[in-house]
Amino acid sequence: MKASHFFPVRFQRGQDSQEGWGRLLEIHSSGAKLLTSVPIRAEEEIFISFEIEDHRFESLRSKVSASHRDADGYAVCELQFVGFKERVDLQRALTDVLVRRSFTD
Amino acid sequence: MAALIEVVVGDENKRQELLRVLQGLGYETLPAVNLSESISSLAQNRPRAVLVAEETLETPAEVMLKEIQRAAPLLPVVICLGKRDASRAVEYMKLGAFECVAPPWTEEALRASLRKAVRFDGTALGLSPQGPSRKAILVLGVLIAAAFSFGMGITVWRWHERKRSMEVFEGKDRWDLPYAHPSGITWDGRSFWIGDWFGQAIYRHSPKSFEVQQVYRYPTDIPVALTFAEGTLWTATGSGLIQKHLNDESLRVIGQFKFPGVIGLCYDGLYLWSLNNQRVLMQHLLDDRLTVLQSFYYPGSKPVALACNGQSLWTLDAQGPAILKHDLERPGVVFNRKLLSLYQSEEWRPSGLAWDGMQFWTVAEGALEGSKRKEGGRAKVFRH
Numbered sequence: 001m002k003a004s005h006f007f008p009v010r011f012q013r014g015q016d017s018q019e020g021w022g023r024l025l026e027i028h029s030s031g032a033k034l035l036t037s038v039p040i041r042a043e044e045e046i047f048i049s050f051e052i053e054d055h056r057f058e059s060l061r062s063k064v065s066a067s068h069r070d071a072d073g074y075a076v077c078e079l080q081f082v083g084f085k086e087r088v089d090l091q092r093a094l095t096d097v098l099v100r101r102s103f104t105d
Numbered sequence: 106m107a108a109l110i111e112v113v114v115g116d117e118n119k120r121q122e123l124l125r126v127l128q129g130l131g132y133e134t135l136p137a138v139n140l141s142e143s144i145s146s147l148a149q150n151r152p153r154a155v156l157v158a159e160e161t162l163e164t165p166a167e168v169m170l171k172e173i174q175r176a177a178p179l180l181p182v183v184i185c186l187g188k189r190d191a192s193r194a195v196e197y198m199k200l201g202a203f204e205c206v207a208p209p210w211t212e213e214a215l216r217a218s219l220r221k222a223v224r225f226d227g228t229a230l231g232l233s234p235q236g237p238s239r240k241a242i243l244v245l246g247v248l249i250a251a252a253f254s255f256g257m258g259i260t261v262w263r264w265h266e267r268k269r270s271m272e273v274f275e276g277k278d279r280w281d282l283p284y285a286h287p288s289g290i291t292w293d294g295r296s297f298w299i300g301d302w303f304g305q306a307i308y309r310h311s312p313k314s315f316e317v318q319q320v321y322r323y324p325t326d327i328p329v330a331l332t333f334a335e336g337t338l339w340t341a342t343g344s345g346l347i348q349k350h351l352n353d354e355s356l357r358v359i360g361q362f363k364f365p366g367v368i369g370l371c372y373d374g375l376y377l378w379s380l381n382n383q384r385v386l387m388q389h390l391l392d393d394r395l396t397v398l399q400s401f402y403y404p405g406s407k408p409v410a411l412a413c414n415g416q417s418l419w420t421l422d423a424q425g426p427a428i429l430k431h432d433l434e435r436p437g438v439v440f441n442r443k444l445l446s447l448y449q450s451e452e453w454r455p456s457g458l459a460w461d462g463m464q465f466w467t468v469a470e471g472a473l474e475g476s477k478r479k480e481g482g483r484a485k486v487f488r489h
Binding site: 008009010011018019020021023037050053054072073074100 | 189190191192194198205206218220352
């Protein structure tokens with residue numbers, strides 16, 4: 001199932017660094033694919049915040065498992081969520097959203 | 106040929122700076138200093154993207170964004186932020202901005218965003234520089250024939266559906282409701298939704314027989330008005346709230362905004378409109394605060410309900426009773442006033458108005474009391 005738009009996301013590389021933003025191309029309970037104009041390298045750790053319908057996630061610790069530049073110069077990053085609790089919360093939220101969407105579609 | 110990009114910047118120095126940067130990146134540029142210049146230029150010049158510099162314009166960037174989307178729905182809009190703010194960037198993207206660029210607005214910062222924005226241009230249907238091959242002409246011919254057949258099919262299907270829907274209602278313009286105090290009505294594309302203030306419930310009805318398909322209890326408040334906006338139900342309540350609901354089994358409330366006295370709600374495809382008992386019409390942005398963009402004085406006498414058909418605002422006024430047609434750009438102006446003859450008997454008191462894409466519908470409470478009340482005085486829904 002696909003959402004009607006790409007979810008916007010903001011992220012931070014560390015406590016003191018400036019925030020960046022981008023969009024989620026994909027999301028599942030253990031990871032996501034991020035598209036951003038900010039150059040991000042593989043093996044970096046970032047903290048991402050986003051909302052999926054009424055579920056809000058703040059500063060999810062994520063490891064960049066792979067990153068490449070697309071034809072326009074954007075970074076396409078494969079993220080893996082590190083925290084077990086966050087993954088469980090996300091699993092619940094995604095289940096809720098998917099069930100509701102299948103109910104309303 | 107270089108892509109044309111409209112650059113909307115209020116400040117002269119910043120505009121020149123951005124124009125130089127874009128020209129350095131190889132784009133053709135089209136300067137605009139404000140919203141009206143931008144909108145009129147869009148139709149004439151058809152740029153591939155628009156760059157809006159936040160904090161340099163009198164019009165807020167959110168409104169610029171919405172108005173540009175209204176004039177050119179698929180045109181990518183890139184917002185140049187006044188200062189680096191990821192939360193603000195995400196808010197703009199939620200409102201439909203293609204991308205946000207933080208200062209300084211250098212070639213380096215803008216290159217990737219603009220490149221991505223101008224490539225967002227749909228399917229290319231052009232002839233190759235070497236001239237078309239016979240195969241390409243054949244494919245193009247088949248595509249045009251298919252598109253034509255599809256268009257004809259859609260037209261015939263819509264005509265048939267319209268005819269069929271009219272046949273269903275033939276001779277019938279009113280239905281009894283199984284509750285007594287309807288407070289508002291709206292249409293979601295498939296069903297009618299009617300609020301009942303006394304029973305504190307929202308009912309979903311089938312569009313043909315008006316049988317109740319589902320009942321949603323509303324135990325903590327009184328539904329006064331309702332509408333659908335971007336696929337989501339919005340209600341106004343007796344306690345002075347405008348609420349956003351999830352479309353689940355319980356219509357869970359996911360947003361509440363304090364707007365006392367609202368008696369009518371509608372959505373024009375871009376903005377939410379509310380009408381209150383102080384005779385004020387408000388235009389809201391569908392953001393986290395339901396920001397009021399503009400307010401207008403309602404020119405009628407006793408406002409009861411509000412509806413929108415995408416081109417105009419319509420209000421139901423108890424004086425008459427009548428339906429009033431308002432200019433969407435200047436809702437303080439009434440274009441037309443149509444008396445509703447079926448309410449002249451004073452047997453019913455109208456309380457809600459909806460547009461289903463083809464016709465208006467009103468709901469009404471029975472107005473006769475005690476022994477005078479008869480079968481015809483019960484709550485009803487009327488087709489107009």
